[in-house]
Amino acid sequence: MKIGDLARATGLTVDTLRYYEDIGLLPPSQRDRSGHRIYGAESLRWLEFVGRLKATGMGIADMVRYAQLRAKGPSTNGERRRLMEAHRAKVALKIAELSENLGKLDEKIAWYRAEESATDIAEAAE
Amino acid sequence: MKIGDLARATGLTVDTLRYYEDIGLLPPSQRDRSGHRIYGAESLRWLEFVGRLKATGMGIADMVRYAQLRAKGPSTNGERRRLMEAHRAKVALKIAELSENLGKLDEKIAWYRAEESATDIAEAAE
DNA sequence: GCTTGACCTGGAGTGCACTCCAGGGGGTAA
DNA sequence: TTACCCCCTGGAGTGCACTCCAGGTCAAGC
Incomplete structure (x- = not known):
């Protein structure tokens, strides 16, 4: 190749x-x-x-x-595993952070939807 | 402030x-x-x-x-909502991708653990 | 009254992860 | 044999998101 x-x-x-x-x-x-x-x-x-x-x-x-x-070969397996474990922890944290922020985004979107509904009603009443 | x-x-x-x-x-x-x-x-x-x-x-x-x-004020609410929705979709995708990769990391870590156990046993047998 | 610390501006510099370029070589298909 | 495409190297350039710096103003504490 x-x-x-x-x-x-x-x-x-x-x-x-x-x-x-x-x-x-x-x-x-x-x-x-x-x-x-x-x-x-x-x-x-x-x-x-x-x-x-x-x-x-x-x-x-x-x-x-x-x-x-x-x-360097298999003798570094332990150290590589520790690097992976440390990285795994960071990824898990990142997922938690993103999930929390996803919730906040949903709140924001819901707020916009409510605003738009309110505007629609106001317009319909004109 | x-x-x-x-x-x-x-x-x-x-x-x-x-x-x-x-x-x-x-x-x-x-x-x-x-x-x-x-x-x-x-x-x-x-x-x-x-x-x-x-x-x-x-x-x-x-x-x-x-x-x-x-x-620009409230007249842009609809467009802002659409931006937030598009971004929300990206974040949800990112979470899915990270979760999948977290699984792969766990497999890798499990593999290292198994290797280390095998080495321990070999050493104990010497 | 003088030092200290926080603030100001415009512009240059940094770190990361590429991305592009000039100038050149090699293999194959019409 | 000539056109084309892929490959090579060393080095310069890019985009993002800051970060730092020089040279200066201003208010407050000792």
Whole structure:
């Protein structure tokens, strides 16, 4: 799989993939004899995982830290688990915050609806 | 209330408040005779609302749009309600996405725990 | 009367996460 | 063989949301 294929498969751009490699978020890939990057299925799986971390609000620096531990092998499992647990707690908090704010938004929308009804009635009475 | 008081009350910085005024997110305030900004309780309430929009991922440009409609008065109620409804839908989607990813994180954590248990057992057998 | 602290303005600088560009090479299809 | 598309590198540029700074005014406390 060449970089363009991986880009299509992940929804990222070719530029983003090269950027991820630069900063150490994507391990340096194999190259074919003309210097083009070649990727396997494991790159796709890793980027899907990275996408989930990103979707849950993890910053690049933290993801790179995780990637570095992963590159060191199974001896870092404990530390990686602790990172995931800490991140899980943040995500749970974020969900709680969003849910609370969703309630406030609903109140606001209900208020607007009530205002509009009041206006409609006032207009109907004219 | 002076700008420093409002900053303390909202948790924003003085710089951020002046920036919000510059871009039209905070209506221009009254000034005292030496040119210092003076705010009332309604500024605090507005900024709390803005904070909720921000916490739910609304960008500055959209918040400014909403602020402009608000400044135009009740005739824009319908449009403001529609903006809130559109935003509510995005927030609900975001919550669903986060919840799904929380599940995946839990699976990952469970996997690490299982690996660690396996390692413990192997070590105990040595 | 002088220092201190909060405030003012306009503009430059920061951090993040990309995104784009110039200048060049390689493989294949008409 | 020429046109086209994808790939390469190093480096500059972008958009967002602030954040900081220089140089200055003003009111209050010691």
